[in-house]
Amino acid sequence: MASIRSRNNKLLFDFTYLGIRCREQTALVDNRLNRSRLGALLSNIEAEIRLNRFVFRKYFPSSPRCPLFAEADAKVDQQLIDSLNTAPTKLLTNIPTFNIFAAEWLAENRIQWKLSHFKNVSMIFENYLMPEFGHLRLNDIARPQLMKFRAGIMSPKRRGTTTKVSNDWINHVMTPLRGILNEAALRYDFPSPFINIKPLKIDKTPIDPFSLGEVQFFLSHIRADFRNYYTVRFFTAMRTAEIDGLKWQYVDFSRQEILIQETLVDGNVETPKTSASYRAIKLSPPVLTALEQQKLITGNQTYVFCNGQGNPLDHRNVTKRVWYPALDRMGLKRRRPYQTRHTCATLWLAAGESPEWISRQLGHSTTKMLFEVYSRYVPNITRQDGSAFDRLIEHFQIESPGDANHE
Template sequence: MGNIRARDGKLFFDFTYQGIRCREQTALLDTRINRSKLTSIMKTIDTEIRLNRFVFKSYFPSSSRCSRFDEQDISVQRYLAEEVEPQTVHILSNIPTFKDFVDDWISENRIQWKKSHLKNVLMIIDNYLIPEFGLTRLNDITRPNLIKFRAAISEPRCSITKDKLSNDWINHVMTPLRGILNEAAFRFDFPSPFINIKPLRIHKTVIEPFSLTEVKLFLSQVRDDFRDYYIVRFFTAMRTAEIDGLKWQFVDLERNEIIIQETLVDGNVETPKTSASYRSIQLSQPVVEALKRQQQVTGDNTYVFCNANGKPLEHRNVTKRVWYPALDEMDLKKRRPYQTRHTCATLWLAAGENPEWIAKQMGHSTTKMLFEVYSRYVPNATRQDGSAFARLIEHVKFDAIQEHSYE
């Protein structure tokens, strides 16, 4: 096999043909793009030599070696001319198909991905991208192809369901597609078709926090063996993956805090969602008491909340067998368990806690999301909209101020 090498900062072909080593200089600088381009050509040359289809002077007409291969070139040209269906080979012929390239792309990027993210990427590639683009050469995929694909996947994929994909999920599908095509365009030096294709607008997430009365009702009637689990969920704002992966080593009952250092996603121990998600959660007294009770039950195990075998809880199973039946029994509106996090946020706000403290407790880097998502629920929780300001100014005698200003 031939190679691409560099001499004095310029690239050259290095291969053997007819028992003769050929070093053919180019004027191209030794850059990643140029190496990729010449490597593609070198692969074509290797293939043509192997199939006895290589014409030396077609590639290197100015080479001093042309005369040495005249007879062989004429013989190959005669052979090609006699073929019923001559095969045309051009420089871009070795740009791989989408399916061939995507395997390399995954192997190169998986080192920086969590297992859960890798699982999602593979699912998207297998279910959406390969069926659509698998056999297409990367440089043949166009911007109109991408726009039509995005529009097509928004429709229901079978007659069983009439539900369309959400804009959020469509954006998730398009994200690895963008990464694959942009990397291929850079590597094989062709224009990326992913130009000016903006993510679809995502509607604000609808949150449905529990009122404090509903929280009390739920905790008073939920199964005894899960009451402490839900006390922790309702009053710490922990994400599902965080409470599922909570280990006793990260619980400090002397300092009344939980350290978020790990999460559990699909049975795999992973890092927290973002850098801000690494945090210390200060615990209220009900949570401390719940954890002390739980310690009597699972204190000898690794995980705080686990099954009889010491294995961490499987949140889908808990949701199906405990959460939803409890809501039905109490005649409470059906909501996802993640609403416990939203509930805690709104109750903290309603209690007048410092927004920066709340953001830190929840693992947010700023208060921006707090005010955008949760603040509108504060009046509903307190039923005293504007009362804090009223209390602030209630002792100010405005009549006296006005009279003094006229003196």
């Protein structure tokens, strides 16, 4: 049986061809990555041997066994030439159209995707890819057509508007297109047209966090039934899907922690964004107080923040009906609700907390993103346990203006 073996810590191929055992040495050291690479190559060799398309010298041009297989190599070369000359399209007759293969590809990948991602990719296929490529055979799609398609996405779709689609969204559209064409090229043995088409550059959007004074003013004037909600958002750096999906079972008052174990995306319970997103968030005093007050209101429900029927909040509705009207009424600059996460991160940095600790609280696997996004907020002196942040907000108070200011 064909295998990848090691000799003197260098990997070698071990397979049988035309009844002859071939052990071909490589210069690659024995490690997991190199074994994976050679394993894929060995699979190709075995497939070509079964199909009588294997040319020994193509894989091992410096091997002393090349003369031994010269006649067999020449025979295979001639067979391929004859096949192409007599029936130039015969080898490609089994290649399906884009729309047929798309259904198969989506079904195969759905098992590894979150439901929200599957819905997003399906929407891209329906609105962008199927109208453009659905009727074409996969091998008929050429690189110039892909470049033209990408350029066309940039153009405004509605008459009378000059708004262009963002580079980030264009990359999102092109990603599944690249995936399906590369997979089809492997399965049906034709050159992938998605060659050297790099993602468009995405300009970094500067963060726009609130100052501590603005946070205090906002929380003092926001309607009472959302004060606890926004206190938690401002002082935990939770993502929208994380606070939407927060259940009481994940609030640990004894350890003063929130455990991030689930998220809620478009009404569907899903796993957190990344493996690092599974984390325990330390509760600062204002958050602990807000959750204790919220426990009296929704403690008999599943979700911490929910409507009268116990269903989780619809963040789009909250943003439209509560967040933006409140900012306008208070005379504060309009910002997306996600800026509450940036605000908390910058307050932690201002307090002198350790970047490593902050990264764990944010759900980042390393400090790389922290320094990239918040570089100008990083101080020189740091702490490591969250106590500096507690001291920063030690005298923080939320003053209720009374029911008159409630929406």
